[in-house]
Amino acid sequence: MTYKPFDLTGKVALVTGGNRGIGYGMAEALAQSGAAVAIWGRDAKRNDEAVAALSNETKGKVKGYAVDVADETAVSAAMAETLDDFGRVDFAVANAGIGGGAASFSEFPTDVYRRVLSVNLDGVFFTLRETCKHMVERAKAGDPGGSVVGVASLAAIEGAARNEAYAATKGAVISMMKSIAVEHARYGVRANAVLPGWIATDMTSMAQAAPAFAEKVIPRVPMRRWGEPKDFGGVAVYLASDASAYHSGDLFVIDGGYAIF
Numbered sequence: 001m002t003y004k005p006f007d008l009t010g011k012v013a014l015v016t017g018g019n020r021g022i023g024y025g026m027a028e029a030l031a032q033s034g035a036a037v038a039i040w041g042r043d044a045k046r047n048d049e050a051v052a053a054l055s056n057e058t059k060g061k062v063k064g065y066a067v068d069v070a071d072e073t074a075v076s077a078a079m080a081e082t083l084d085d086f087g088r089v090d091f092a093v094a095n096a097g098i099g100g101g102a103a104s105f106s107e108f109p110t111d112v113y114r115r116v117l118s119v120n121l122d123g124v125f126f127t128l129r130e131t132c133k134h135m136v137e138r139a140k141a142g143d144p145g146g147s148v149v150g151v152a153s154l155a156a157i158e159g160a161a162r163n164e165a166y167a168a169t170k171g172a173v174i175s176m177m178k179s180i181a182v183e184h185a186r187y188g189v190r191a192n193a194v195l196p197g198w199i200a201t202d203m204t205s206m207a208q209a210a211p212a213f214a215e216k217v218i219p220r221v222p223m224r225r226w227g228e229p230k231d232f233g234g235v236a237v238y239l240a241s242d243a244s245a246y247h248s249g250d251l252f253v254i255d256g257g258y259a260i261f
Contacts, residue, residue: 005243009034009060012086013240016040016069016127017096019050021201022151022232026093027054029233030240036060038082038089040067040096040127061086069096069123079130088138091240092131093194094124094173095151099203101163113165120169124150124176128191132180135189144188147239150177152193152251154259170195174251181249190248192239197255199227222257 013030017023018039031037031054039054039062041047047064054062063085067078082089100116102108128148135146155163156170173193180191198221200208207213208226218226235252238244253259 003243005245006237006241007034008237008240011090011240012036012038012060012088013236014038014040014082014089014092014131016067016092016094016123018093019043019046019064020229021203022196022199022229023093023095024050025229025232026095026236028057028230029237030091031058031060031062032233033237033241034058034060035091035240036086037062038086039064040069040078040082042066042068042096069094069127070118072122072126075123075126075130079127079134083134089131089134090145091147091149092128093149093151093236094127095149096123096127097151097169097203099163100165104162105164108164116165117169120166121172124173128176128180132184132189136184136187139187139189146187146189147244148177148180148189148191149236149239150174150191150193152177152195154195154197154253154255156195158259178249185248190239190244192244192248192250192252194232194235194239195251195253195255196232197221197227197253197258199229199231199254201229220258220261221255222261225256227254227256 013035015027018027019041044066051064065078097120100112150173152173153170155167160167177191177193
């Protein structure tokens, strides 16, 4: 008999940046577990492709929304549209993010710094603020519960040279999730952070092609391979499900053991 708390039938999941990479890996598992899924992403074509693929994975509704999470007005409008279409949001993953480094910290361009913060920090803040607003209102109406996740990075807890802006945003996401967890527990809302390690996505394409990574970095991963988007499906389903009903304010490091080696 299947462990029933992992059945997400009747739940609605929102995944930002869900049309590819880690976000898609999460969305796919959520759909396969029975959830209806809302995909937010800037690229409408990729959204459509993800929706078409996910629609074959679930009996629940799947829909995409063209959203730039760095745009506060766009996020508010997208949340209103999502709630109008789905009626509720039970689980939200603030996954959308970008990279952005420099030759050195002393030469770090201010425009790159601002752009990275606008997506990786402001985008998480806007997305989860709107989500929590909905969950609190629902709880006050007698329907408590929900789960939110911020996707951080190992860069938040390790020294990421020449990536100070990116690291700063990811460290801030961890602190934000802990604060959300404490404030919203009374409404039955959990908040956790997921910290990916070296994962094979579009964002890491240059590193994947670099001989130095193949020779010096990946051999330091105890599992001796790049992580894949599908490696995040299980944690997404767990955090969306009733199986994690008492699990909040935690960090889920998904890195093949890299951080401890």
